[in-house]
Amino acid sequence: MKQILLWLLLVAEISFAQVGINTTTPSPASVLEVKSSSNNVNFGGMLPPRVTVAQRNTIPITAADDGMLIMLADGTTRCLQIYNGIAGTWENIYCLNNAPVASSVSFSGTQTSGQTLTGSFLYSDTESDPAGTHSYIWYRADSAAGLNAAPIAGTTALTYMLTDTDIGKFICFEATPAALSGTSPGIAVRSPYSGAIAAKPxxxxxxxxxxxxxxxxxxxxxxxxxxxxxxxxxxxxxxxxxxxxxxxxxxxxxxxxxxxxxxxxxxxxxxxxxxxxxxxxxxxxxxxxxxxxxxxxxxxxxxxxxxxxxxxDDEMTLSFAENFSTFTGTGFDPPPTAGRLDSDVWKIHGDVAQTNWGGTHTTGAPARGISTGNVANNTANFGAYSFNVSGNRMLGLKAGGDTYWGGIKLRVHNTTGATLTNWTVSYTMYRYNNSVAGNFSIGMSYSTNDTAYTAIAATANAATGNANAWTAYTYNVNVTASVANNGYLYLFLEAVNDQAWQFGDEFGIDNVTVSGRNF
The missing domain is CATH 2.60.40.2030 (CalX-beta domain)
Structure with missing residues (x-):
């Protein structure tokens, strides 16, 4: 009974005066004043009625309820609404909106100076507000725990190229999400620190x-x-x-x-x-x-x-060799056909036969054929032969006349590209003495111009040899002669018969080797 009485007294007071909640001195201008605290220790707020859309639609609202206030809380929609009695609609006064969220913040890339790192994260928004322009920044620290972390100046992009300053450091990527509408931006979120960054390879x-x-x-x-x-x-x-x-x-x-x-x-x-x-x-x-x-x-x-x-190589060697194994005494031409000698290399020079360098001489004295020697003494037989001594062929001459001068010339072409100065000459000289008397003189000489020849004393031979038999003399001598590239070394096996009663001897050359060098 006492509680009912108190309630009636309160209603009567409200009916005739201002009302205050948490205050005994409400504003005289207000019908109702609500204080957040009655003791300045404990505080609170005023909570309007919260309804869903379905619940709101059951409120028996009329135009007379113009200005009714509710809190619409339905799913992600949270709006303070007021009823417009004239329009007959609920209108939003203010809608609450969550800021976007960045999650799974990380970065990828080779953690080496000079390489580019790329940040990434997942964007979400409670109200499905579309993403806007996000903000980024990269951090550098001394440890994976973020010791002495500091932002890297100018790093506002999703990517970052590591520099030598980052070597040995740890890197972190921070993303701040932004939405095109609603509350924005969200809270900045950092990735874990990763490193240490390696130097360039x-x-x-x-x-x-x-x-x-x-x-x-x-x-x-x-x-x-x-x-x-x-x-x-x-x-x-x-x-x-x-x-x-x-x-x-x-x-x-x-x-x-x-x-x-x-x-x-x-x-x-x-x-x-x-x-x-x-x-x-x-x-x-x-x-x-x-x-x-x-x-x-x-x-x-x-x-x-x-x-x-x-x-x-600055040491150059030129080698030449001829053993006349295929020579048949049929003459000289360039290039040589089978059985002949190259007239660019060999030349007959003298009284009984004469050829020219590079000429063709395939008949007469330059081409007497093959013989074993001791050819009959007549003008039809004088000239150049392929003498065959016990199966061994040579280039030879049959001398004739009361006097004889001439012999066999060889020229060696220097194609090494260098000037050759030292030469080794080896050959076997054969002679056939058709009588026991006489001093048929044979010797080798050399030249670099085919004009002035210098005798090689070690090759001089004036011996008569065995009568009516072949005698061999082998020589191996050194010659000093400067022959420029593309020049020639000339060798001349020369015979002289100055005895009127001495004629008809034969001589030849075989197993010729010439080696030139510049050292």
């Missing part, structure tokens, strides 16, 4: 030069050039091997050091040419990178990893 390649180096070049250095896409912050050691070492002063692989901070390409001396005294021809050496150590990043051998250098 040390990749060494050859800049191929395929060079050529004379054996006697001064200086005798072989310089090789190396390329590398990344400049190393510490020295790099590179080992280079050669396919052979006989033409180098080094006997094995060489290791060179590329100093720290050196820009590519880098050229340095790796090998030295060995100027030996031997005719060992030109040779092409192949150099290979076999190992890369040091540097500030991972070591590897790039492409191309080989280079070449041709060592040009």
């Amino acid at each position: 040390t990749i060494i390649s050859f800049v191929q030069q395929n060079q050529s180096k004379n054996e006697n070049a001064a200086p005798n250095t072989i310089n090789l050039t190396f390329s590398f896409p990344n400049v190393s912050t510490s020295p790099v050691s590179v080992t280079i091997a050669s396919s052979a070492y006989g033409r180098l002063t080094q006997t094995g692989p060489r290791t060179i050091v590329i100093p720290a901070g050196t820009a590519s390409p880098y050229t340095t001396t790796v090998f030295n040419v060995n100027n030996n005294v031997a005719d060992d021809n030109n040779v092409t050496l192949t150099f290979s990178i076999t190992n890369v150590t040091g540097g500030s990043g991972a070591n590897s051998i790039g492409t191309p990893n080989t280079d070449t250098c041709t060592i040009v």
Whole structure:
């Protein structure tokens, strides 16, 4: 009964005065004043009635309820609404909206200086507001725990290229989501820190030069050039091997050091040419990178990893040989047909027969055919033969007349490209003495112009030999004569008979070898 009385008194008071909640002194201008706290310790707020759309639609609302206030809470829709009695509609005063959320924030990419990292995250929005322009920033720290973390200046893109400053550091990507509508932006979210960032890889390649180096070049250095896409912050050691070492002063692989901070390409001396005294021809050496150590990043051998250098031999040798095994005494022409000799190389010079360099002489005295010797003394038989002595053929002459002068000439063409100065001449000279008397003199001489000849004393022969038999004399002599490239060395096996009663002897040459060199 007392509670009913109190309630009636309160209603009566409200009916005739201002009402206050949590206050005893409501504003005289208000019908109802609500304070957030009655003791300034505990606070609260005013909560309007919350309904769903279905519940709101059951409210028996009329135009007389113009200004009725509710909180519409239905799914993701949370709006403070007021009833418009004139329009007969509920209108939003304010709608609550959640900010977008970034989740699964991470980044990918090779964590090496010079490489690009790409950030990523999942975007979501409670109200399905479309994504707007997000904000990004990258951080650098001293540990995976984010020690001494600091934003990297200027990094506002989804990607970031690592620099040498990042070497040894740990990197983090931060994304702040944004929506085109509703509450925006969301809260910034960071990825875990990842690292430590490695230095740029040390990749060494050859800049191929395929060079050529004379054996006697001064200086005798072989310089090789190396390329590398990344400049190393510490020295790099590179080992280079050669396919052979006989033409180098080094006997094995060489290791060179590329100093720290050196820009590519880098050229340095790796090998030295060995100027030996031997005719060992030109040779092409192949150099290979076999190992890369040091540097500030991972070591590897790039492409191309080989280079070449041709060592040009400065010792030149020219060799000539003739044994007349196919010579049938049928003459001379250039080039020689079967059974003949090359008239660019061989020449008959003298009284009984005469040919020209490069001429064709296939009849008469220059082409007497094959004989075993001791040919009858008459003018029809004088001339050049292929004398066959016990199955061994030679180029020979049958002398005749009261006096005889002449012989066999050979010219050797220097096509080495260098001037040859030293010559070794070997041959066997045969003579047939058709009587026991006489001093038929034979000797070898040389020339560089086919005009002025110098006798080789060691080859002089005035002996008579055995009567009516072949006698062999073998010579091996050295000649010093300067013959330029494309020039000739001339050799002349010359015979002189100045005794009127001495004629009809025969002589020839076989097993001829000539070697010229410039050392």
